Amino acid sequence: MSTEAEWKRKDLVGIEELSREELEIIYAKAEEFKATLNRSQRKLPTLRGSTVVNLFMEPSTRTRLAFEVAATRLSADVLTVSGNASSLVKGESLRDTAKNIEALSADIIIMRHSAAGAARYLSRQIDIPVINAGDGAHEHPTQALLDTFTMREKLGKDLTGKKVTILGDILFSRVARSNIWALRKLGAEVTLGGPSTLVPKDFEHFGVKVIHDLREALAEADAVMLLRIQHERQSSTHFPSLGEYTSMFGLNEKRESWLKKDAIIMHPGPINRGVELDSKLADSGRSVILEQVTNGIVVRMAVLYLCASYAAQHRSA
Amino acid sequence: MSIHWIKNGRIIDPANQRDAVGDLFTVDGKIVDSLSESQKQEAKVFDADGLVVCPGFVDLHCHLREPGDRHKETIKSGSRAAAKGGFTTVVAMSNTKPPTDTVGAIRQVVDVIDRDAVINVLPTGCLTQNRDGKALAPIGSLKSAGAVAITDGGHCVQNHELMRRGVEYAAMFGLVVMDHCEDVTQTDGCVMNEGVWSLRLGLRGMPRAAEDIMVSRNVIFAAHYGAHIHLQHISSGYSVDIIRRAKERGIKITAEATPHHLSLTEASLKDYSTHFKVVPPLRTEKDRQALIEGLQDGTIDCIATAHAPHTEIEKDKEFDFAPFGMNGLETALSVCLDTLVHNELLTLPQLIACMTHKPAGILGLDRGTLSSGAPADITIFDPEENWVVSRDNLASLSHNSPWLGLTLRGKVRATYSEGELAYPFAD
Numbered sequence: 001m002s003t004e005a006e007w008k009r010k011d012l013v014g015i016e017e018l019s020r021e022e023l024e025i026i027y028a029k030a031e032e033f034k035a036t037l038n039r040s041q042r043k044l045p046t047l048r049g050s051t052v053v054n055l056f057m058e059p060s061t062r063t064r065l066a067f068e069v070a071a072t073r074l075s076a077d078v079l080t081v082s083g084n085a086s087s088l089v090k091g092e093s094l095r096d097t098a099k100n101i102e103a104l105s106a107d108i109i110i111m112r113h114s115a116a117g118a119a120r121y122l123s124r125q126i127d128i129p130v131i132n133a134g135d136g137a138h139e140h141p142t143q144a145l146l147d148t149f150t151m152r153e154k155l156g157k158d159l160t161g162k163k164v165t166i167l168g169d170i171l172f173s174r175v176a177r178s179n180i181w182a183l184r185k186l187g188a189e190v191t192l193g194g195p196s197t198l199v200p201k202d203f204e205h206f207g208v209k210v211i212h213d214l215r216e217a218l219a220e221a222d223a224v225m226l227l228r229i230q231h232e233r234q235s236s237t238h239f240p241s242l243g244e245y246t247s248m249f250g251l252n253e254k255r256e257s258w259l260k261k262d263a264i265i266m267h268p269g270p271i272n273r274g275v276e277l278d279s280k281l282a283d284s285g286r287s288v289i290l291e292q293v294t295n296g297i298v299v300r301m302a303v304l305y306l307c308a309s310y311a312a313q314h315r316s317a
Numbered sequence: 318m319s320i321h322w323i324k325n326g327r328i329i330d331p332a333n334q335r336d337a338v339g340d341l342f343t344v345d346g347k348i349v350d351s352l353s354e355s356q357k358q359e360a361k362v363f364d365a366d367g368l369v370v371c372p373g374f375v376d377l378h379c380h381l382r383e384p385g386d387r388h389k390e391t392i393k394s395g396s397r398a399a400a401k402g403g404f405t406t407v408v409a410m411s412n413t414k415p416p417t418d419t420v421g422a423i424r425q426v427v428d429v430i431d432r433d434a435v436i437n438v439l440p441t442g443c444l445t446q447n448r449d450g451k452a453l454a455p456i457g458s459l460k461s462a463g464a465v466a467i468t469d470g471g472h473c474v475q476n477h478e479l480m481r482r483g484v485e486y487a488a489m490f491g492l493v494v495m496d497h498c499e500d501v502t503q504t505d506g507c508v509m510n511e512g513v514w515s516l517r518l519g520l521r522g523m524p525r526a527a528e529d530i531m532v533s534r535n536v537i538f539a540a541h542y543g544a545h546i547h548l549q550h551i552s553s554g555y556s557v558d559i560i561r562r563a564k565e566r567g568i569k570i571t572a573e574a575t576p577h578h579l580s581l582t583e584a585s586l587k588d589y590s591t592h593f594k595v596v597p598p599l600r601t602e603k604d605r606q607a608l609i610e611g612l613q614d615g616t617i618d619c620i621a622t623a624h625a626p627h628t629e630i631e632k633d634k635e636f637d638f639a640p641f642g643m644n645g646l647e648t649a650l651s652v653c654l655d656t657l658v659h660n661e662l663l664t665l666p667q668l669i670a671c672m673t674h675k676p677a678g679i680l681g682l683d684r685g686t687l688s689s690g691a692p693a694d695i696t697i698f699d700p701e702e703n704w705v706v707s708r709d710n711l712a713s714l715s716h717n718s719p720w721l722g723l724t725l726r727g728k729v730r731a732t733y734s735e736g737e738l739a740y741p742f743a744d
């Protein structure tokens with residue numbers, strides 16, 4: 001079965017608009033790429049001659065590096081534009097910046113931006129693929145793809161009925177949103193936990209449970225995903241302090257005993273060791289955090305490959 | 318001597334409970350009961366067969382951007398847009414650059430109005446100096462210079478003590494204080510309504526409570542100090558309820574709702590179109606229904622456009638970075654007809670009342686009626702005619718309308734301002 005024929009998108013803006021079938025196309029492609037990882041010649045010629053632009057209007061070393069590695073593995077030339085440093089961006093609108101990059105004959109733009117909806121906005125401005133590397137608190141689709149890809153490896157390919165608990169700052173988290181959409185489409189049951197100010201009840205409209213009692217939120221989970229707590233971002237109004245957060249909602253060794261025996265622990269990084277997650281647990285057998293990082297490469301390779309192939313076909317047509 | 322004879326229209330004049338097919342006459346800018354034979358010979362005749370003839374609309378809330386942002390709108394373009402939308406009196410907000418917080422600033426605006434406006438444009442004065450909520454503006458002097466009401470236009474005074482003194486002081490001059498009700502400690506950095514849609518879109522949400530708290534504060538001040546506070550662009554259903562109970566107690570509170578809050582909800586933001594970015598934000602269907610109920614039972618006194626023009630380049634941005642506000646003067650009638658009258662939520666006379674004598678009454682203006690002797694402000698419209706909102710057919714300098722490209726039903730055919738044809742335009 002040829003999977004690429006079924007991928008019909010120029011862009012990857014969010015998980016919300018994808019179907020389960022589209023998710024499966026990405027996983028299948030990512031599995032193919034993962035099989036090549038251990039070869040001695042790890043570079044594939046797929047995107048040779050294309051230029052991939054990493055447009056990071058908001059800093060993020062991890063995601064930027066992961067995309068760079070993925071694009072390089074596919075033999076693309078990678079150019080990184082950082083919003084804060086670049087004169088290209090200074091005082092210039094996103095539209096103008098994008099048009100400039102397009103005029104430099106870039107083939108794909110990967111964008112990280114602080115404003116929700118920015119990736120969708122950009123995808124409408126330009127004809128080349130736009131991959132959303134995180135737009136404000138809206139979506140971070142490749143993160144959710146790598147998270148669910150990892151869960152499929154650990155919990156079984158069919159996530160139907162699996163229970164996933166996401167803990168922490170859900171309100172401001174694009175990772176949480178993208179994961180909610182992905183997991184719901186895959187049939188998993190999602191529970192959100194954390195303080196009521198960061199986990200508003202209205203999330204239940206998306207078909208998830210909201211539980212503020214940590215013990216209850218952890219009890220049945222097959223996977224627990226912790227999110228980074230950033231006190232600065234909540235301008236000190238959403239919870240009292242990191243210390244208070246840790247004592248009420250942090251995952252520590254005592255609370256680990258509330259988990260099922262084979263439950264896995266996930267984190268999109270970077271971890272605040274000792275805040276949302278105890279350091280020992282981060283390095284324990286339950287933790288799949290480093291596998292997430294590796295899977296982030298192959299999932300991003302799959303997304304780059306699929307969107308680039310679609311765009312190439314579309315151009316020649 | 319200018320004489321008009323508008324024939325055979327459905328004349329709706331809610332102030333006089335008139336709704337019948339007939340003729341309407343004007344002589345030298347005033348409505349008259351009848352014309353003499355010689356006047357009939359001289360009169361310009363408008364055949365209004367099949368059309369509605371009503372008082373010119375009165376908008377208590379629009380932003381005309383002059384001085385300061387003449388690229389967005391000017392008093393000339395804004396007054397033309399108003400005339401095209403059937404408005405003959407508009408009240409211009411004080412948040413110009415500079416703001417109208419001094420006698421000189423008001424005089425400057427009045428001069429431009431005298432020179433450029435094609436309809437009756439009335440300036441407001443600021444409540445506080447520089448609209449920054451720190452010290453009272455010279456309210457009495459602003460009235461003498463021509464301000465018809467006091468408002469910080471888009472800013473809500475956060476300091477309750479200052480607000481209290483301001484409304485108390487303005488009341489001494491019989492001035493209404495118009496307030497944009499927003500507790501900004503709750504809305505800092507927010508761009509839409511707080512709820513399911515803000516969670517979905519990842520945009521920061523403004524809670525209803527930010528509006529409700531300031532509505533409550535204003536109700537309390539109006540009750541305690543006998544001041545008349547007019548609450549601008551109410552959007553929260555809970556606020557409607559607060560206002561309803563205040564009115565039951567006889568408190569001097571009035572309120573307006575905009576065509577967009579009456580017709581649209583937060584779901585319109587699903588594609589991050591900045592045309593829907595307004596403050597207060599579009600809220601839920603439940604809020605929208607509450608606003609309509611408020612209009613039906615008189616809790617909401619009138620409809621105001623909150624016309625807030627911005628250029629395309631300013632609106633064409635990431636949602637977080639675009640300015641708040643939408644264009645409204647030219648679409649108000651059609652949108653309200655569609656939402657309220659064609660859906661049988663209000664009768665046509667009830668809608669017209671909300672756009673004529675009721676807003677006029679809030680500021681004590683002798684407008685919004687076809688009574689004999691009143692200024693001949695007249696709007697003639699076809700409630701059924703379809704038109705497409707496009708960049709080309711908007712008279713406003715800005716085209717930030719969420720209805721752009723859509724077909725609306727109900728079109729203004731002619732607007733007379735004090736007996737002069739203001740629309741269709743002469744040029």
Ligand SMILES: [Zn+2]
Pocket residue numbers: 470471472497549550596597
């Ligand atoms: Zn306002």
Ligand SMILES: [Zn+2]
Pocket residue numbers: 378380410470471623625
């Ligand atoms: Zn306004």
